[in-house]
Amino acid sequence: MDGCISSRVKTERKSHSYNGLNSKVDGREDDTMIGLISNATSSWALKCFTLKELKTATGNLVPDSQVTEDEFYVKGWIDEHTLGPTKPGSGLTVAVKKLNNASHQEPSEWLRKINNMGKLCHPNLVRLIGYCLEDVYPILVYEYLDKGSFDKCLFKRGSDFQPLSWKMRIKIALDAAKGLAFLHSEKVNVIHGDFNTSNILIDSNHNAKLSDFGLDKYDDPNNYARLNPITYAAPEYSTTGHLTKKSDIYGFGVLLLEIMSGKRAWDYDRPRREHNLVVWSQPLLVNKDKIYQVMDSHIEGQYSPHEAMEVARIAIQCLSFSSKNRPNIDDVVRSLEKL
CATH class of the missing domain: 3.30.200.20 (Phosphorylase Kinase; domain 1)
Incomplete structure (x- = not known):
């Protein structure tokens, strides 16, 4: 082909x-x-x-x-x-x-x-x-994709660096969701297994593409500690040691938080209560008067309150503690397309 x-x-x-x-x-x-x-x-x-x-x-x-x-x-x-x-x-x-x-x-x-x-x-x-x-x-x-991994595009800082716009971040999130939807489709039926910003690569036109899918690098209870459970790993992984499509969905929820905040999922350089982005941000995401505390100050004024709350809603669903309550990736794609 x-x-x-x-x-x-x-x-x-x-x-x-x-x-x-x-x-x-x-x-x-x-x-x-x-x-x-x-x-x-x-x-x-x-x-x-x-x-x-x-x-x-x-x-x-x-x-x-x-x-x-x-x-x-x-x-x-x-x-x-x-x-x-x-x-x-x-x-x-x-x-x-x-x-x-x-x-x-x-x-x-x-x-x-x-x-x-x-x-x-x-x-x-x-x-x-x-x-x-x-x-x-x-x-x-x-x-080879010119702009490298998404984590470098999203988290790089410097006086000569232009932060990714809100519009571009949502486009990349949608691209990643479409790639994941293809993997999760009935005919393909593949679990990514290591969904995170470093495995999303960006080309010169800011199109996002997933890499390292389907390798099951961590589908082993003995490797749990290596995956760093406080970042992208779904809660159930700590007890089962196995990955599912809903594990990918949890990882996508973490990705949305990083896109909204411009912060890594875990960072010891932040104040102690903010080390874990998921734990710190979730109470703020449900409050329209507090969500601004989560949002990246570099993109202030580029999004509407409705857009911020809608992305927060998707993220919260993806991060549900129970895998049964997480949406399918097709639902996530449809929601992002409406933004």
Whole structure:
């Protein structure tokens, strides 16, 4: 499907090997996605990069930016036709993401999930070009988006920095919701599993796209502490250790709070009672006379009281303690479209 990635970067299917594994898992194709979502999938083969190729393409995998303490992005360049490494500034620019300290899944499980991830195509999903499984943890190669991750666009401060406008923030929230709605749709049926501002990437036109979906990096009770439960993790995750679509919805509620306030979900540099954005802001969100205390002062005058209260209403629903009381993402999309 040329709409998913330019025909210039299509390549011959390469054996996806890792310790004797190939693209068939246990001798069979994983047909969870295949055939069920043919209209949403790409016809091109993911490139299986060697570690040497990625080191050459990126300058030895030296991080450009840290995503979390465990993950980082590196900018690289590959040939548009062969997808082999090329010199900086030429060919196709890519973003190489190293998933350090992700859950200890078997290589066959990583390969299955990465291949499924690569089959999905939507305007609000980042295109996956290829991967490498030669390192200790997986490395993913994505299309490069000029403005980087949403967390840097939203939280960056400085005298020469122009904060994102209210209108742009809502557009990005809607784009992210549409990407999540596609993943949650009946035919695709994928849980993002790590929904947060660092996994929303922004292109030069401020279009937002989701990355790292469907990898289940934290779908393991032993990894609960690593997800930092006071940020994006839904309350039930602490007891079940498992993720659901409603876990993604909770994460979307946290995202809306960050968009409204311009503040990170958790920050020790704020006054003690404001460390946890969710806990601190919720009593203020329901009061039209106090909601201004939550709103980012940089965008004062750019929104109406009705718009602020409506986004607050959506956020509160998404953050419901009981997952049963959280809305479906389709309902969230419809609400945001009305703003």
